[in-house]
Amino acid sequence: MPLRILTASFGGYALTAAxxxxxxxxxxxxxxxxxxxxxxxxxxxxxxxxxxxxxxxxALVVAGWIWGLALLTGGLAWLSIQVGGPA
Incomplete structure (x- = not known):
């Protein structure tokens, strides 16, 4: 249960922000x-x-997906800023 709570709160926030x-x-x-x-x-x-x-x-599978998607979208967001310049 702690993994689900951490993934839902922090992983969900990281994915959403990215x-x-x-x-x-x-x-x-x-x-x-x-x-x-x-x-x-x-x-x-x-x-x-x-x-x-x-x-x-x-729980471990969904944690991998949430954190993986957060890293992927965060990297793409960072790359879009580096390539495209400021908005």
Whole structure:
């Protein structure tokens, strides 16, 4: 149970923060509109990550997926900033 709680809270937050940053860079529109849209989507993403973490059969497998996706989206967000420059 502690692995699920840590994955849901910290892993879900890491995944949500990274995905929000990446979506804000990739969505079309003005910077304000894309930031707002990405932030609104982040609530659904975090909720989905938490539900997935507690609903999955094996805690270790879902922890690997959540943390792996957080690292992947964080890396892509960092790369998009390095290649594209500031928004």
């Amino acid at each position: 995905a929000t940053a990446l979506l804000a860079r990739l969505l079309p529109g003005s910077p304000l509109e894309t930031a707002m849209a990405a932030t609104i989507l982040s609530f659904a993403l975090f909720t989905g990550a938490v539900v997935w973490t507690f609903g999955a059969g094996r």
